[in-house]
Amino acid sequence: xxxxxxxTATAGxxxxxxxxxxxxxxxxxxxPPSALGPALNADGYFAGSIxxxxxxxTDSFYQAMFLTTPEGVVLVDAPPTIGRxxxxxxxxxxxxxxxxxxxxxxxxxxxxADHIGASSLFGPDVIRIGHAENLRLxxxxxxxxxxxxxxxEDRYVLEVGGERLELAYHGPNSAPDNIFIYAxxxxxxxxxxxxxxxxxxxxxxxxxxxxxxxxxxxxxxHELSVDNAGRRHLGRLGTRADGHTQIQxxxxxxxxxQAAIAFVDPTPYFQQYSPNAWAxxxxxxxxxxxxxxxxxxxxxxxxxxxxxxxxxxxAAAMLDSLRVDTGDLGPFSGHP
Numbered sequence: 001x002x003x004x005x006x007x008t009a010t011a012g013x014x015x016x017x018x019x020x021x022x023x024x025x026x027x028x029x030x031x032p033p034s035a036l037g038p039a040l041n042a043d044g045y046f047a048g049s050i051x052x053x054x055x056x057x058t059d060s061f062y063q064a065m066f067l068t069t070p071e072g073v074v075l076v077d078a079p080p081t082i083g084r085x086x087x088x089x090x091x092x093x094x095x096x097x098x099x100x101x102x103x104x105x106x107x108x109x110x111x112x113a114d115h116i117g118a119s120s121l122f123g124p125d126v127i128r129i130g131h132a133e134n135l136r137l138x139x140x141x142x143x144x145x146x147x148x149x150x151x152x153e154d155r156y157v158l159e160v161g162g163e164r165l166e167l168a169y170h171g172p173n174s175a176p177d178n179i180f181i182y183a184x185x186x187x188x189x190x191x192x193x194x195x196x197x198x199x200x201x202x203x204x205x206x207x208x209x210x211x212x213x214x215x216x217x218x219x220x221x222h223e224l225s226v227d228n229a230g231r232r233h234l235g236r237l238g239t240r241a242d243g244h245t246q247i248q249x250x251x252x253x254x255x256x257x258q259a260a261i262a263f264v265d266p267t268p269y270f271q272q273y274s275p276n277a278w279a280x281x282x283x284x285x286x287x288x289x290x291x292x293x294x295x296x297x298x299x300x301x302x303x304x305x306x307x308x309x310x311x312x313x314x315a316a317a318m319l320d321s322l323r324v325d326t327g328d329l330g331p332f333s334g335h336p
Contacts, residue, residue: 035305037235047089060235069161072104080117110175133177261330
């Protein structure tokens with residue numbers, strides 16, 4: 001049996017233990033205080049009330065929300081990073097408001113494991129609701145993500161114990177089965193209804209952990225008016241003002257990427273790397289993405305958290321979309 005070779009540290013070298021972080025970790029701009037959510041409790045979560053029956057829970061990386069009703073709890077998503085703290089949050093809230101703590105219904109916003117991977121904690125008898133595409137995507141029988149028992153194509157209204165959630169599909173967004181979830185305002189004391197939904201659960205484009213720009217949301221999503229937005233990531237609820245900032249970020253990113261496409265000449269990359277077509281194209285895409293990200297990063301650092309972390313990756317995704325979706329191929333648009 002052979003033995004692994006020994007590793008001897010030499011002068012000027014630095015050994016890093018397997019799995020340890022590199023000492024060359026980059027530095028990033030401070031997170032704006034406005035982007036931070038409430039402090040977590042000793043168990044590592046925060047549960048907040050949107051109103052008497054609608055609540056949200058976060059671990060500062062992911063979010064879920066739940067409705068408490070006389071007939072049981074309706075839970076939207078079950079991120080595994082929150083995990084059993086979902087049970088603790090629900091138990092704490094229902095103990096305080098006198099509602100039953102059993103989760104009877106669960107809504108899947110989409111199929112991604114990082115958002116619903118703790119679904120199995122709530123047992124096999126929960127009624128799980130998702131888009132029809134969600135059922136197809138979960139067909140491999142992941143034990144942590146039981147498939148939905150109720151599916152829909154365009155819209156679905158869930159009513160439990162006098163509470164209501166309106167589910168809508170506007171096409172692929174962060175996933176092919178991504179849905180929008182609205183919690184309409186309950187009746188006001190005068191017997192009418194408020195003008196705005198109290199919460200809409202959406203996936204915002206722009207900088208967010210683990211996801212560079214992948215959202216291609218139809219314009220109709222920008223017209224939604226809500227009091228709060230559950231963003232499914234990070235540690236605080238979103239607002240309509242956040243939505244307007246995100247829309248402007250996207251517009252600026254698109255304009256900057258289009259300008260970079262028009263500016264960057266790929267000739268030096270052909271000269272340097274031919275006949276390596278892979279290297280030519282990668283060098284060109286990297287330069288366009290870097291140039292596109294520069295002014296956007298400068299404008300939004302200190303305004304949007306992680307603008308300096310993700311804007312280059314977002315620019316790369318925007319570049320790919322402009323090229324293949326809109327046909328803005330720049331210098332590759334046609335051979336003379």
